[in-house]
Amino acid sequence: MRNKRLLLLASILATGLLAGCAGGKNNGEASPPAQTEEGAGTPAASTEPAASENVEPRELSFYYYSSVFQVTGDLPIFKEAAKKTGVSLKNVAPSGGDDAQAWNLLLASGELPDIVAYQIPGLNNIAAQSALTPLDDLLDENAPNFKAFLEENKAIKSAITAADGKIYVVPFVNDGEAQEGWFIRQDWLDKLGLQAPTTVQEYYEVLKAFREKDPNGNNKKDEIPFFSRNATTGFSSLFPLWDATLSFKLKDGKIVYGPNEPEYKTALTETAKWYKEGLIDQEIFTRGNTARDVLFGNDTGGSTHDWFASTANFNNQIPATVPKFSLRPIAPPASISGKTFEVTKRDPLGNNAGWAISAKAKDPAAILRYMDFWWTEEGRRLLNFGIEGETYTMVDGKPIFTEEVLSQPSVVDYLIKTTGAQLNIGAQQDFAYEEQWTNKIALEGVKMYVDNNYFAEDYLLPKLSFTLDEDKRLNELFPSIQTYVMETSQKWFMGGEPVEGNYDRFVQQLQTLKLDEVLSIYNAAYERFQQ
Incomplete structure (x- = not known):
């Protein structure tokens, strides 16, 4: 019977997980299955020892698909965890194809491994077909650290709870708060004698000056005042300036759809005017992900709304070709209603990932004890920083990355490929891992947004579970x-x-x-x- 159920699910899920994923806020920075640029804030893991330390040595099968590289149980973090728990892992996911294809093949086989790592909506969907083990009755005795985390983070507990009221998934939890923010060329402002804009009208006037007064000094009208590297929805980054959104939001305690609200008409009318005046990139729907590289690199890009860490890093890259280049984060310009707010925030479940225990697993309690190891202080440090003495050293009681790690073009990619650290298993990030390699200017922006609590909660829907x-x-x-x-x-x-x-x-x-x-x-x- 279970084989038939899983075959049915394979056909259902082949259409995608649109509904399950739509309950959260992404805003354009899509995170690959194995990494994230930035996360969302939550308390530190418990220091209580994992309940799995005395478990008999065993090998568990698990499913973790990655299109980037082959994930195996021989990754250093898994081998280190095996020393502590006695549990080793064998990945049964294929190395070819794509994510959806691999997942559907797994379901069609009717044979789930002991542990299944995937998107939370997909896991909750197969849980509804009795394919996964509910964890609620097992948490007290087998996962004290994970349970303590859930008790301290009620919203996350609600978000991972399936439509039947049960918990099946141990999630990957991001850490930190600020995600994206507004950036502007400070060197252009200085050259034109302008101040950073604080309202939508001031922002319009600054962009107009960027377009008309030749701030890059090349005697050409080639400046692109505002741009986005998201070719699909980047134009909607400006909509909050008119209290509008392209997505779902909360209004009077209910979920509404932004385009169906009257503010949307105003936002489209005004942004169409800005586009016609050349204040917005005329290639915003086609330029794509390299927009920052191209437009900052050739000294024509003036302002954008994007991720703090990667955007601020252009201050390190561009001055070699544009000597006076200075890009700075600014507070969100106040909207036409006078509100100063940011519509993105690091979603603790933004990666939509986690792992669960198959209903066919022989000893779910023992598997949950293994999963709980990753919620101890030791397990969390292993997941975030890798291997002590190789990727980090302890300094004054804190893990500090080695110079080799910090010198990498992408610290996250390096950690994943060399150690497995930052894989999207059921565990919690630590913002300290990111803080060490984040540009000082980005950290200033993050602090500005967090200290002023610019985050507009009505634009930030929780992850929702659908039947x-x-x-x-x-x-x-x-x-x-x-x-x-x-x-x-x-x-x-x-x-x-x-x-x-x-x-x-x-x-x-x-x-x-x-x-x-x-x-x-x-x-x-x-x-x-x-x-």
């Missing part, structure tokens, strides 16, 4: 809504059709496409989350 029927219905309805919204919004933005006179018809079409049913499903899931 199989809800998930199936969302996959049937929402793609057509999303396609219609994107096509219409881009047409309005680029001036192909005026917003005025067409917005009411747009809203009517959303109802025809059954947006109300989508919102009903979201709000039902949100009510479960609150309970």
